[in-house]
Amino acid sequence: MQLFYTPDITDSPIYYLSEEESKHCIRVLRLQLADHVNLIDGLGGLYEAEIIDAHPKKVALKLLSLQSEFEKRNHYLHIAVAPTKNIERLEWFLEKATEIGIDEISLLNCARSERKEAKAERLNKIITSAIKQSLKAYHPQLNEITPFQKLVTQPFNGQKFIAHCEPGHKLQLKDAIKPNGNYLILIGPEGDFTPKEIEDALQNGFEPITLGNSRLRTETAALEACFEVNFLNR
């Protein structure tokens, strides 16, 4: 069934698609009066609705049913990653992490970051199309670029990890995470975190982890962490 992302949906029994979505619905998808569609609000709500006015600029939908907390995960994952020099690598991480399961992403500004800014609007569009494609009722939250120091010192109610390539004692996630928990994982830039950043993280309660023996690119390491957390909570 066709799916629309409707974050502005209310408890009114009728919902009107935006002009752009209406055009897409009628002109592109060629949906008609009485056709059924799905709506996701990005907060866990999955609706079934019926087209009661196939107006090409203002489609009217009658809400038929609502499933709350649709496929709610049993854990909360927040990954903070330094944006890659090649923005496409960050973009596909966002798409894949959304498919596999993530709740919050922060973009980290580190000492060795190759990229200091990224357009949240475009990145959010990628996340939105990924939730539609993979039928996720929760829209992951994307945070603006955050200085490393600010992120490691801000409060987080859960387990905190930092993945880095410097020598020293490290845990494997499978030995470290408590199931059904909240997790914040830091993934560094192409040149890795600096020893000072690692030290600051450890002093702020982050546990050092390894993501295996392979030399992974930044976006691959971030996806590996996302995969491991979801896998270990299955």
Next chain:
Amino acid sequence: MQLFYTPDITDSPIYYLSEEESKHCIRVLRLQLADHVNLIDGLGGLYEAEIIDAHPKKVALKLLSLQSEFEKRNHYLHIAVAPTKNIERLEWFLEKATEIGIDEISLLNCARSERKEAKAERLNKIITSAIKQSLKAYHPQLNEITPFQKLVTQPFNGQKFIAHCEPGHKLQLKDAIKPNGNYLILIGPEGDFTPKEIEDALQNGFEPITLGNSRLRTETAALEACFEVNFLNR
């Protein structure tokens, strides 16, 4: 240290870079006489070598040391996947799977395949740059497009799995795979395998598996399988 892929290396103590690699070595990387470089042969061999002639068209390298079976994995993974309609999605799967760890990839021609052909040469270049980037001494083998029927009936000495979205009993890889084994995993096209293809696979000894509850794109499912096999063999 700079790394060169040298599949044609022999046991001769001197190795000459190709004209293209020589130019890259001297003109781009600006390496000089007596500089050291790494060579990988794609068969597990990691060499250290010294530049004894910095000729811009024919660099001569003296082989100093060889590590055989460098970071040899404790298992063998062969993933057979239907090429995606958008070839870039297959390309990034190849890059990521190479980083994470894979031995052999077959491109499947299925009843519902969106794409019936793919240029192995270009795909191999992506694999080669990924092994160089992630310092892998083994070059994954990429097989040409193979008809589904041929692949499921050819002999394979190990566990065989098919990941599909049809209803029915399925195992999780973590409950199914025997550690340190050989694994062949089938991943279907955008429209999934047909019921007949699934039936044929089961009749040929493939076990049906699930890769979790998320609706994954073809290339994401293939990477998820690669993640799981490597993770479960850590």
